[in-house]
Amino acid sequence: MSLAPSAMEIVAHYQARIQPVLERWLPPSTDVPARLHEAMRYSVLGAGKRVRPVLCYAAGVAVGVPLTELDGPAAAVELIHAYSLVHDDLPAMDDDDMRRGRPTTHRAFDEATAILTGDALQVLAFQILTDDQAMNPDPASRLAMIRLLATASGTYGMAGGQAIDLAAAGRQLTLSEVEEMHARKTGALLVASVMLAAAARPALAPGRRESLHRYSRALGLAFQIVDDLLDVEGDPAVVGKAVGADALHDKPNYPSIAGVEAARARARSLMAEALSALEGFGPEADELRTLARFVIERTQ
Amino acid sequence: MSLAPSAMEIVAHYQARIQPVLERWLPPSTDVPARLHEAMRYSVLGAGKRVRPVLCYAAGVAVGVPLTELDGPAAAVELIHAYSLVHDDLPAMDDDDMRRGRPTTHRAFDEATAILTGDALQVLAFQILTDDQAMNPDPASRLAMIRLLATASGTYGMAGGQAIDLAAAGRQLTLSEVEEMHARKTGALLVASVMLAAAARPALAPGRRESLHRYSRALGLAFQIVDDLLDVEGDPAVVGKAVGADALHDKPNYPSIAGVEAARARARSLMAEALSALEGFGPEADELRTLARFVIERTQ
Numbered sequence: 170m171s172l173a174p175s176a177m178e179i180v181a182h183y184q185a186r187i188q189p190v191l192e193r194w195l196p197p198s199t200d201v202p203a204r205l206h207e208a209m210r211y212s213v214l215g216a217g218k219r220v221r222p223v224l225c226y227a228a229g230v231a232v233g234v235p236l237t238e239l240d241g242p243a244a245a246v247e248l249i250h251a252y253s254l255v256h257d258d259l260p261a262m263d264d265d266d267m268r269r270g271r272p273t274t275h276r277a278f279d280e281a282t283a284i285l286t287g288d289a290l291q292v293l294a295f296q297i298l299t300d301d302q303a304m305n306p307d308p309a310s311r312l313a314m315i316r317l318l319a320t321a322s323g324t325y326g327m328a329g330g331q332a333i334d335l336a337a338a339g340r341q342l343t344l345s346e347v348e349e350m351h352a353r354k355t356g357a358l359l360v361a362s363v364m365l366a367a368a369a370r371p372a373l374a375p376g377r378r379e380s381l382h383r384y385s386r387a388l389g390l391a392f393q394i395v396d397d398l399l400d401v402e403g404d405p406a407v408v409g410k411a412v413g414a415d416a417l418h419d420k421p422n423y424p425s426i427a428g429v430e431a432a433r434a435r436a437r438s439l440m441a442e443a444l445s446a447l448e449g450f451g452p453e454a455d456e457l458r459t460l461a462r463f464v465i466e467r468t469q
Numbered sequence: 470m471s472l473a474p475s476a477m478e479i480v481a482h483y484q485a486r487i488q489p490v491l492e493r494w495l496p497p498s499t500d501v502p503a504r505l506h507e508a509m510r511y512s513v514l515g516a517g518k519r520v521r522p523v524l525c526y527a528a529g530v531a532v533g534v535p536l537t538e539l540d541g542p543a544a545a546v547e548l549i550h551a552y553s554l555v556h557d558d559l560p561a562m563d564d565d566d567m568r569r570g571r572p573t574t575h576r577a578f579d580e581a582t583a584i585l586t587g588d589a590l591q592v593l594a595f596q597i598l599t600d601d602q603a604m605n606p607d608p609a610s611r612l613a614m615i616r617l618l619a620t621a622s623g624t625y626g627m628a629g630g631q632a633i634d635l636a637a638a639g640r641q642l643t644l645s646e647v648e649e650m651h652a653r654k655t656g657a658l659l660v661a662s663v664m665l666a667a668a669a670r671p672a673l674a675p676g677r678r679e680s681l682h683r684y685s686r687a688l689g690l691a692f693q694i695v696d697d698l699l700d701v702e703g704d705p706a707v708v709g710k711a712v713g714a715d716a717l718h719d720k721p722n723y724p725s726i727a728g729v730e731a732a733r734a735r736a737r738s739l740m741a742e743a744l745s746a747l748e749g750f751g752p753e754a755d756e757l758r759t760l761a762r763f764v765i766e767r768t769q
Contacts, residue, residue, distance in 0.1 A: 200624075201629070202629050202636065204632065204636065205624055205632040206624060256584055256588060259581075262581050281562050284562065284584065285556075285631060285632050288552075288587070288591065288628050289623055291592065293619075293623060296619035299612050299615045299616035308608035312599050312608045312612060315615060316599035319592050319595045319596035320596060322592045324500075324502065324506060325500075328585050328589040328592065329502050329589075331585060332505040333502050335582075336502065
């Protein structure tokens with residue numbers, strides 16, 4: 170009988186850890202401009218899966234960084250993710266009314282507030298990483314973290330991936346084009362979530378850093394293919410949002426091009442790749458291993 | 470006969486300096502996503518006054534920082550300004566069709582691209598400040614710069630000011646409320662432009678830092694009151710955009726509440742305050758003095 174925590178236990182543990190951190194960093198809705206601050210809190214503090222903070226903390230365990238040093242980076246990467254959802258949901262972008270079972274930010278408030286909410290969440294992420302109260306005292310590490318997060322969020326990362334995604338509507342993409350889009354749109358930030366923990370440990374052996382990079386790249390793509398699979402065949406009650414959204418928006422995704430079986434096979438082989446990247450690690454990487462298996466289990 | 474350079478010469482000199490810096494930092498429109506990169510270049514490289522880089526460089530001269538160390542910070546603050554214009558012009562915000570004599574970004578491209586352009590310009594600003602090639606080698610100074618720029622851009626600065634501005638449409642504000650709105654919406658970033666140069670010089674005496682802060686706060690507010698005056702009574706051919714926009718949007722501004730003469734008087738007294746803040750400086754602050762006078766001369 171194994172005493173190792175299950176994926177659900179790991180996720181629940183870090184979800185509970187990040188919640189008060191986010192709460193503390195978000196400006197109070199009693200401060201002017203109250204409506205904007207309220208919208209920021211609404212956009213972040215609702216039920217989110219907190220995949221990125223979970224990965225950041227689990228990677229911290231793998232490289233021996235105290236979790237207190239990762240509260241700031243984990244919050245920062247979640248704020249970047251939250252801002253991207255608020256902007257992606259806007260009428261001019263994906264035009265979504267519901268997110269995580271609640272009205273999207275521009276529906277609950279208004280479009281102008283939603284645009285400013287995204288803008289302000291993005292900059293708050295960088296502010297957190299510069300803050301004097303952050304636990305990691307080494308300015309070079311913190312600069313490295315800001316560089317990681319900025320690069321992952323920009324046009325060669327998340328923002329670029331969203332632009333490619335928007336441009337892809339109604340077009341036929343090859344599988345490698347879909348993978349490139351995913352690598353930027355969601356992969357870059359998932360990779361950053363893991364690499365932020367590595368950046369908190371400047372003395373980490375380069376080989377370890379490279380292993381974590383391989384792990385996170387494989388996991389990030391697997392995660393997105395599974396998301397695509399859930400969009401094609403998921404149960405809306407389980408998925409928590411409308412399914413078939415990609416088909417509705419005429420957006421190419423992995424299973425729609427390769428077929429459901431091939432998509433599942435690709436996700437499985439990516440999970441194997443993620444696990445093999447961690448071969449040089451001992452039990453300290455068990456949480457990362459459990460999370461990699463969990464990503465796949467969502468559909469199998 | 471004075472040999473001191475005129476304000477126009479100072480401005481032209483630094484405008485010419487920042488242009489290739491911006492050009493170099495913006496992603497090439499040959500890189501994917503090409504349309505987004507093109508929109509970023511369009512939004513930044515068109516004719517701008519470059520007030521913020523000019524202030525940053527002139528402050529660098531005042532505190533003895535080599536200009537090469539300020540190319541990155543000057544570009545970063547201009548990118549934040551450019552992103553704010555792109556988002557402020559959006560239909561859900563101020564809904565402007567023209568900017569600097571050309572179609573606004575969402576008009577020249579489309580709304581989704583304009584939203585992503587602003588997002589990507591904001592993060593590029595932070596990326597520049599972390600870059601290894603930046604001239605300032607001290608990580609603590611660079612962290613201080615990122616903190617300054619992030620704070621100035623967030624909800625207690627620029628983004629918050631825009632929220633207050635939007636909420637003010639159709640309402641009656643007091644003069645001190647208008648000043649608070651201006652202090653955040655435009656003042657915070659103008660202050661940051663000057664303080665970025667001070668941050669590049671960690672050994673700067675605290676008194677000098679405080680003087681530059683007083684200077685930039687007064688200048689920032691004067692600048693905005695003059696902008697309001699130009700909106701009320703300017704010649705569109707000189708101002709370069711439609712005048713009367715505030716009245717059209719039913720937005721309170723300084724002269725509409727206090728009257729044109731009182732607004733002019735306030736701008737003059739702010740200029741005097743800006744100059745008096747620099748009293749402890751010698752001729753090394755002459756460029757900052759010339760720029761303060763220039764701000765007022767735009768309307769008198």
